Every structure is written in C-alpha cells, then in structure tokens.
Amino acid sequence: MITFGPHTRIGVFLWRAFHARPGQVRRFVLWSLVEAAPAFVIGLAVARAVDAFTTHQAVAGLSWTFLLGLSWIFAAVGGRQVVVTLATIVEPVREELLTTTIRGALEAGRDDPAAVTRANLQVEVARDAFTGVIGSVKAFLFALLGAVAGVVALMPELLLLVLPPLLLGLGAFLFSLPELARRQHAYLLADEATAESLVTVTAALGDIAASGDEDHAARYAGARFDRQRRAAGRLATVTTLRTVVLGAGAWAPILLVLAYAPRLGATPGVVLGTLAYVMQSLTPALFNLASGLGESGVRLWVTLARLRAALPPPREETRRAEGVHTELKGVTFAYGPRALPVVDRLDLVIPEGEHLAVVGPSGIGKSTLAALIAGLVVPDQGRVTVGGVPAARLDRGQRVLIPQEAYVFRGTVAENLGDHDPRRMRQALDAIGAAHVKLQATELGPADRQLVALARAYLADAPLVILDEATSCLDPAAEARVEQAFAERGGTLVVVAHRISSALRARKVLVMDGTRVVAGTHQELLAASPLYADLAGHWDPRLRQVS
Missing domain, CATH: 3.40.50.300 (P-loop containing nucleotide triphosphate hydrolases)
Incomplete structure (x- = not known):
C-alpha cells in the first residue's frame, strides 16, 4: 500500500507507487514489448528489403516489407493494452493523493472550498504528469532495446557509432534535470506572485486612484513582473542548453553512420536500416523522453512538493485513557x-x-x-x-x-x-x-x-x-x-x-x-x-x- 504524507520522499513515493501492483506492472511490460515491435523490426526490415531489391529478389523484399507492416498491427494492439494497464497503475496514486489532500484539509480545520478545489486540480496535474513520465520513459527504454537488438542483428560494429553520442547527450540532459526543476519551481512561484499582485491592485483601483498612489501600485506590481521576467530568463537558459545537448546527442549518430559505416563494410541496406533505427526510433524517443522528464517530470515533482508542503504535520498517536475525568x-x-x-x-x-x-x-x-x-x-x-x-x-x-x-x-x-x-x-x-x-x-x-x-x-x-x-x-x-x-x-x-x-x-x-x-x-x-x-x-x- 502506498502512502503520501508531510515527510514522504517524492522519489521513493513514485517508485513504490509504480511497483504497488506487481501483476499490473508485468502486464504493462509485456504489452510494451508488443507495442515496441516496430522499434526492433523497422531497421532490419528496411535493410533486408533494400538489399533484396538491389539484388532483384522481389519476393524477399516484399516479405520484409510485409513483416514491417505486420509489426505495426501488433503495435496498435499492444498500445491499446498499454494505455488500459497504465491507468490501473496510475489511478491508485491519484486516489491516495486525493484522499490525503482532503483528509489533511479536514484535520487542519481549513473551511476553504476554494483551497480544496485547487488541491484537487493539483492532484489531477500530478496524475497526468505521472502518466506522461511513465509513458516517455517506457517508450525510450523499449526503443533503445529494440534499436540495439536490431543494429546487433545488422552489424554489431555500428553500435560504436550510434550509442556513445546518444548516451552522452542523455547523460548531460539527466545531469541538468535538478537545476531545471529548481528554475521551473522558481518561475512558478514568481508567476503566482505576479498574479496575486494583479488581483490586489485590481481590487484596490478605486482607492489607488482616489489617493493618487498610482506610482506606488505600479512599483509594487512591476517588481513582481521583473522577478517573473528574470525567472523566465534563467529557465530559458537551461532549456536552450538542454535542447543543444539533446540535438547533438540525437543527430551526431546520423553523421557518424553516414561517414564511417560504408568504410566498415556496411551495405547500402545496412546503412539505411541503421539510419532508420536512429531517425525513426531513437531520436523521437529521446526527444519524447526529454519532454516527458523535462516538462511532465518537473511538473510532477514540483506539484507533489507543493501538495506535501500543504499537508498538516502528522497527528500524534492517540492513547486510551483510564476513565474520562x-x-x-x-x-x-x-x-x-x-x-x-x-x-x-x-x-x-x-x-x-x-x-x-x-x-x-x-x-x-x-x-x-x-x-x-x-x-x-x-x-x-x-x-x-x-x-x-x-x-x-x-x-x-x-x-x-x-x-x-x-x-x-x-x-x-x-x-x-x-x-x-x-x-x-x-x-x-x-x-x-x-x-x-x-x-x-x-x-x-x-x-x-x-x-x-x-x-x-x-x-x-x-x-x-x-x-x-x-x-x-x-x-x-x-x-x-x-x-x-x-x-x-x-x-x-x-x-x-x-x-x-x-x-x-x-x-x-x-x-x-x-x-x-x-x-x-x-x-x-x-x-x-x-x-x-x-x-x-x-x-x-x-x-x-x-x-
């Protein structure tokens, strides 16, 4: 059973939440393998079909093309089951967060329906973000496994051209995530402060005009706009660096394969098949992972941190008294x-x-x-x-x-x-x-x-x-x-x-x-x-x- 409280470690909570139902996790993994069939077949089918057609083996070429099409049918069936199974993993997390949030509001004695509504919206954001993180991580892992297996089947030596720059780019991105989360959090706080200042100034417009205090009101709201602008600039800097690093990690393998694969003895079909793995499987999965972790992941972390901070401290354990004097x-x-x-x-x-x-x-x-x-x-x-x-x-x-x-x-x-x-x-x-x-x-x-x-x-x-x-x-x-x-x-x-x-x-x-x-x-x-x-x-x- 998963629990969420004021002292919960977010990483541990998410890990336990994902593994809370082992049977559903196994189903999720198995159907993800089925969904990832094209990630393994695509490059192999392209390579074999091209080589077959260039040697006038039309039947073999068409057979590999048919196999590629068949893999997409399997992927469609697997994809549907993945969505259904993922819901059974994520919904208990939503229920636990919602129950804890409402119980916390009641125990704290907060008679504020608007606050409870805001907390409920944050729970929905956390649920959607958790779904996005699991989906993007799953897609990348299975795309990586499929591509590695496919390249090994084509020509193992080409892995040296594909994996190092890809993994370096991924490592640099993961290294930047904590700083990205901090700057994203700072931007959200600055955005809320700006919105609050606008509400305050708007509500007092009559008094401001009557007292001639427009300059003070402008400075009050303007200071918060400036903080938000600076926070947005710092966030944009990290985001730009992340994009450059990911771009280098995703596109460098293409240049290396085009430049060195023929020198290693790769046939045109093998070169095209390897490029298919990189361009149609690995690169989209890498950018999807970056989006999932860099946006949904950060949003999930920040939202859970705010939900945790809003919870009242845990109640002391109750004791049974001897009598009720x-x-x-x-x-x-x-x-x-x-x-x-x-x-x-x-x-x-x-x-x-x-x-x-x-x-x-x-x-x-x-x-x-x-x-x-x-x-x-x-x-x-x-x-x-x-x-x-x-x-x-x-x-x-x-x-x-x-x-x-x-x-x-x-x-x-x-x-x-x-x-x-x-x-x-x-x-x-x-x-x-x-x-x-x-x-x-x-x-x-x-x-x-x-x-x-x-x-x-x-x-x-x-x-x-x-x-x-x-x-x-x-x-x-x-x-x-x-x-x-x-x-x-x-x-x-x-x-x-x-x-x-x-x-x-x-x-x-x-x-x-x-x-x-x-x-x-x-x-x-x-x-x-x-x-x-x-x-x-x-x-x-x-x-x-x-x-």
Missing part, C-alpha cells in the same frame, strides 16, 4: 494571534459521570469550549486532559462530539448508523425518541437528521459525549428525551444548551458570560449569576420572581 487548567484560546481570546485562563473540572450543561449568549465561546474538550482544537495556553491524556491525543473511541449541523451520509439510516445489528439500531433509535424513523429511510428532514446523528453517537458507546446544540431542530419534549437517554446510558455528558431547560436537567451548570465563568447547580446560579438568572427568567417568568 476531564480537567481544563489555565486554558486560553483565540482564533488568530491578534484576536481576543474566546476562552481566557479557564479552569474547569468535569468529574467522570458528570452531566454538565453549558449556557451563555451566542458567540460567547460555548462551541469553542466543546471543541477544546473534544480535542478538535488545541489551547494556545494551558492544557486540557481527559483521564490524564491530552484531549487532542485521546482515543477517538472514548469521546464523541455532535455539532448543531448534523452530518448524515447519503444512503439509508441503517448505513448511517454503521449497519449494526438491526435490533440494536432499533433500540438506539427508540431510546432517543426516534421510533418513527425507519432503518431503510433515505429522505430525512432536519429534525430526523439530528436524531440519526444522535443515534449514531448513542451506538458508539463513547464514555464522553458532547452535544453542541445537537438538538436545535427538536422540540423541547424530544430534546428532553434525548438528554435523558444519554444521561441514563452512563458516562459523562456535556450539553451546550440550546434551551435553558437543559440546565434544569443537568447536575451542574457552567455559565459563560464573556468576563467570567461561573459553575454550580441551577439553584446556586440563580443567586450567583445575574446572567443566568436573566436567561432563566426569560424562559420561565416564575423563575425571575424566585431570583
């Missing part, structure tokens, strides 16, 4: 280095088996507190532990968080519940007051979607359950049934209250008012927290009189 000590959390803290120096203890309700105005930080307890976000200061284990490293099977926006997969209710035993699924639905929901139902309203998500959490048997306004679409009676079901099931229950009635059912209430956090029972808080008394009074006018 939860403590927050000096916890501070803010959404950004310059933002005001949402949670500020909070100390809180939630004993195992506690039923805690969290109340407070909207936007005060209740959902952030839920995320901190669940380990979905890490505090800027302080620590959150569950059973002595940092919340972010707690075994996922020991805690479950249900947010207000219930996520339900496409499919039946049974599939959403994990296809447990039907009787167990039915019992879970009945326990939370969802007896009317059918296991095979696929169309659900907002309330039923929340009930299905809650039943899924109920089936998980996690000892720490956090309901973050998870009953917002339910009526008060249904909400009470859900909270009662989780409380009776055992374990620790934390409810971010959608209604103040949730506080009456809890053994302990936490009030967040932005300046301080107060905890206690319902009766204690009516006297100790004006905010809580106010909230409770709005819910039941009689409580205002009590307070």
